[in-house]
Amino acid sequence: MAELEWLDGGITAVPGILAGGVAAGIKPGGKKDLALVYSSTPARVAAVFTSNQVKGAAVVVSMEHARSGTAQAILASSGCSNVCTGERGLRDAREMARLAGELLRVPAAQVLVASTGVIGVPLPMDRIRAALPKLVKALSPQGGRAAAEAILTTDTRTKEAALRVELGGRPVTIGGIAKGVGMLEPHLATMFCFVATDAVVARAPLAAVTRRAVERTLNRITVDADQSTSDTVAVLANGLAENRPLAAGGSGLRQFAAGLEAVMGRLARMLVSDGEGATKLVAITVRGAASRKDALAAARSVANSPLVKTAINGQDPNWGRIMMALGKSAARVEQDKVSIAFDDERLVERGMLREGARLDRLREIMARPEYAITVDLGLGRSEERVLTCDLSEEYVRINGKYTT
Amino acid sequence: MAELEWLDGGITAVPGILAGGVAAGIKPGGKKDLALVYSSTPARVAAVFTSNQVKGAAVVVSMEHARSGTAQAILASSGCSNVCTGERGLRDAREMARLAGELLRVPAAQVLVASTGVIGVPLPMDRIRAALPKLVKALSPQGGRAAAEAILTTDTRTKEAALRVELGGRPVTIGGIAKGVGMLEPHLATMFCFVATDAVVARAPLAAVTRRAVERTLNRITVDADQSTSDTVAVLANGLAENRPLAAGGSGLRQFAAGLEAVMGRLARMLVSDGEGATKLVAITVRGAASRKDALAAARSVANSPLVKTAINGQDPNWGRIMMALGKSAARVEQDKVSIAFDDERLVERGMLREGARLDRLREIMARPEYAITVDLGLGRSEERVLTCDLSEEYVRINGKYTT
Numbered sequence: 001m002a003e004l005e006w007l008d009g010g011i012t013a014v015p016g017i018l019a020g021g022v023a024a025g026i027k028p029g030g031k032k033d034l035a036l037v038y039s040s041t042p043a044r045v046a047a048v049f050t051s052n053q054v055k056g057a058a059v060v061v062s063m064e065h066a067r068s069g070t071a072q073a074i075l076a077s078s079g080c081s082n083v084c085t086g087e088r089g090l091r092d093a094r095e096m097a098r099l100a101g102e103l104l105r106v107p108a109a110q111v112l113v114a115s116t117g118v119i120g121v122p123l124p125m126d127r128i129r130a131a132l133p134k135l136v137k138a139l140s141p142q143g144g145r146a147a148a149e150a151i152l153t154t155d156t157r158t159k160e161a162a163l164r165v166e167l168g169g170r171p172v173t174i175g176g177i178a179k180g181v182g183m184l185e186p187h188l189a190t191m192f193c194f195v196a197t198d199a200v201v202a203r204a205p206l207a208a209v210t211r212r213a214v215e216r217t218l219n220r221i222t223v224d225a226d227q228s229t230s231d232t233v234a235v236l237a238n239g240l241a242e243n244r245p246l247a248a249g250g251s252g253l254r255q256f257a258a259g260l261e262a263v264m265g266r267l268a269r270m271l272v273s274d275g276e277g278a279t280k281l282v283a284i285t286v287r288g289a290a291s292r293k294d295a296l297a298a299a300r301s302v303a304n305s306p307l308v309k310t311a312i313n314g315q316d317p318n319w320g321r322i323m324m325a326l327g328k329s330a331a332r333v334e335q336d337k338v339s340i341a342f343d344d345e346r347l348v349e350r351g352m353l354r355e356g357a358r359l360d361r362l363r364e365i366m367a368r369p370e371y372a373i374t375v376d377l378g379l380g381r382s383e384e385r386v387l388t389c390d391l392s393e394e395y396v397r398i399n400g401k402y403t404t
Numbered sequence: 405m406a407e408l409e410w411l412d413g414g415i416t417a418v419p420g421i422l423a424g425g426v427a428a429g430i431k432p433g434g435k436k437d438l439a440l441v442y443s444s445t446p447a448r449v450a451a452v453f454t455s456n457q458v459k460g461a462a463v464v465v466s467m468e469h470a471r472s473g474t475a476q477a478i479l480a481s482s483g484c485s486n487v488c489t490g491e492r493g494l495r496d497a498r499e500m501a502r503l504a505g506e507l508l509r510v511p512a513a514q515v516l517v518a519s520t521g522v523i524g525v526p527l528p529m530d531r532i533r534a535a536l537p538k539l540v541k542a543l544s545p546q547g548g549r550a551a552a553e554a555i556l557t558t559d560t561r562t563k564e565a566a567l568r569v570e571l572g573g574r575p576v577t578i579g580g581i582a583k584g585v586g587m588l589e590p591h592l593a594t595m596f597c598f599v600a601t602d603a604v605v606a607r608a609p610l611a612a613v614t615r616r617a618v619e620r621t622l623n624r625i626t627v628d629a630d631q632s633t634s635d636t637v638a639v640l641a642n643g644l645a646e647n648r649p650l651a652a653g654g655s656g657l658r659q660f661a662a663g664l665e666a667v668m669g670r671l672a673r674m675l676v677s678d679g680e681g682a683t684k685l686v687a688i689t690v691r692g693a694a695s696r697k698d699a700l701a702a703a704r705s706v707a708n709s710p711l712v713k714t715a716i717n718g719q720d721p722n723w724g725r726i727m728m729a730l731g732k733s734a735a736r737v738e739q740d741k742v743s744i745a746f747d748d749e750r751l752v753e754r755g756m757l758r759e760g761a762r763l764d765r766l767r768e769i770m771a772r773p774e775y776a777i778t779v780d781l782g783l784g785r786s787e788e789r790v791l792t793c794d795l796s797e798e799y800v801r802i803n804g805k806y807t808t
Binding site for chain 2: 051052053054055081083084085086118119120229306307310311313314315316318319320321323324326327328332333334335336348350351352353391392393395396397398399400401
């Protein structure tokens with residue numbers, strides 16, 4: 001995509017998008033924990049939510065609000081996910097939308113809400129009520145970073161991405177912020193990804209390209225195979241770029257989709273590389289599969305295997321565990337047709353260590369912070385890729401003492 | 405089962421069964437690594453092997469040898485699994501059976517072989533050839549413990565169990581040994597379980613009760629959701645008890661099956677409690693499910709969730725993660741019908757923290773080395789139970805440096 005120009009910043013790189021983040025006192029230690037993204041004009045919205053059957057109150061309310069196809073703001077809190085909190089949780093989530101709407105002078109139904117953090121604890125609504133006016137005052141075209149900070153939980157870094165793409169001669173901007181980084185598997189993750197664009201794009205094509213971009217980026221990553229109850233992806237399109245409306249089947253929509261996928265792809269990569277306790281970012285590609293479903297099942301089985309992930313952590317060239325993970329997957333595998341390479345080092349051929357394979361080279365590659373593991377099943381032409389990270393002692397430390 | 409009498413010892417508690425274990429030099433440090441179990445008379449055999457599509461050479465050979473329905477010996481090595489070793493691996497596995505058969509004066513086809521350890525490395529056959537005569541000489545009716553030692557890999561303890569059951573007035577003994585303890589999930593595990601009995605039982609009923617006992621014990625445990633390429637369960641029945649042959653549908657077979665299940669259940673429990681890095685043994689029961697399939701899917705999802713397992717490790721009463729794991733499972737779950745108890749402490753009702761739930765009591769329970777988590781989905785009458793352990797920093801340490 002020669003037409004893509006990466007920009008500094010994130011969601012507020014988009015014209016007409018203001019954002020802010022403040023410390024409301026939900027998290028301890030005065031950390032920012034309440035974020036607001038606001039579009040100065042009503043925007044089309046496309047949203048994707050967790051497929052976990054246990055859903056947070058904010059997810060339930062935002063699903064209702066997104067149904068209209070338009071939205072003007074996203075209010076997100078971190079430190080408490082407002083999940084498994086019953087009627088009270090739903091009342092609290094609705095009140096968040098209502099209060100933000102009053103302060104922003106938009107209907108409550110135009111406000112999406114999202115909450116992440118500990119499950120099973122009610123939101124400290126008095127603190128949220130007290131902080132909201134301050135948060136609305138803090139909205140600014142430079143506020144994207146503060147919002148990106150305010151949605152973090154165990155993340156160690158903010159995640160922002162923005163780019164410009166020419167659509168029919170007009171510049172269109174796409175920018176987003178995201179957070180992870182545990183309870184993170186495809187379909188989706190303890191993950192927020194909020195993206196805005198000034199593109200003019202109708203409801204149905206926006207929904208279609210959003211679903212596709214999520215499928216190809218955020219649904220191709222894993223930290224720990226666990227799946228959050230709060231995941232929310234929302235794309236706001238406020239139309240300020242005044243491009244010719246992007247229509248299904250047109251080249252403009254294809255270019256926009258590529259830009260959206262690039263932004264989400266960059267954010268997805270940032271999520272994995274900041275995975276809880278992660279020290280490695282590894283791309284697992286499975287090609288030569290009998291079907292795409294097989295390719296994905298095999299790639300996910302390798303990407304989620306605790307034994308593969310601990311070997312990546314220990315930089316231990318224990319390639320047999322990749323064979324094990326392939327063999328236990330739902331994909332068709334014939335062990336004597338499997339090849340495996342680490343970056344450009346071909347290691348396994350016909351299911352065995354290749355004559356002349358250099359384990360010292362393999363150790364060098366595994367010492368890198370990022371590398372690729374490529375599997376060829378030798379059974380067909382289908383290919384899929386999943387990004388994963390290692391499983392470290394730090395992951396266990398972080399998650400052994402999360403609520404205490 | 406008032407008729408069950410637990411005995412000391414393991415597989416050699418069974419009349420006519422000799423065993424031994426020696427150090428052949430496959431493992432470093434002079435540890436025992438070659439085990440032999442021998443029945444003084446030909447025995448019926450029932451065997452169950454890994455369902456991983458990548459299978460070790462010993463599994464392939466033992467599947468062939470078990471097909472006849474009789475066997476007289478099991479030769480097992482630890483330290484090298486002889487998996488992904490191609491034609492050479494198959495030749496080596498066949499040679500192991502042939503050499504043991506020659507020394508024992510039984511046909512090679514009457515010898516099962518099993519190898520566990522690192523994948524992708526050929527067996528040091530010269531050392532095995534040199535050690536075999538010594539191993540055969542070491543066979544004794546007291547050798548069960550040595551054999552149990554010689555099959556261990558990352559296990560920290562031997563696993564032996566034996567019991568006596570009266571069948572139609574005649575005492576019948578069932579005894580076994582097992583090893584784990586990583587790459588360990590249902591269907592099966594990096595796991596050996598060798599059981600012998602002096603019962604007279606025909607081929608078909610022996611196979612049926614073995615499958616059922618495996619399904620209800622060894623297939624209901626998990627350490628890390630990974631699935632080995634070498635798993636082997638074999639039951640030898642040498643008939644020396646001279647009981648009336650156990651026939652399908654008879655009460656004798658039911659009692660024998662209960663005894664077999666008790667021995668395998670005890671060994672399975674030992675496997676989980678010695679899981680790599682494990683400090684806790686937790687029984688996850690899901691009841692009130694719409695179907696047994698749902699109950700099992702939900703129980704496995706909880707038992708394998710890294711976030712649930714790290715919370716168990718950290719003794720962190722983070723019950724929301726159990727809700728998360730239920731919700732992401734393939735089972736039907738309605739969050740406002742879910743109850744959860746830890747031992748006798750009811751914690752969650754209708755998907756929320758119970759009014760008056762005592763988190764201090766929960767912390768007390770989680771400090772125990774063993775406890776039960778019971779989930780009621782409130783949707784039906786089906787129930788399943790899975791045994792799991794915690795995910796510790798030690799698990800990561802063990803597996804980050806396995807081959808190096």
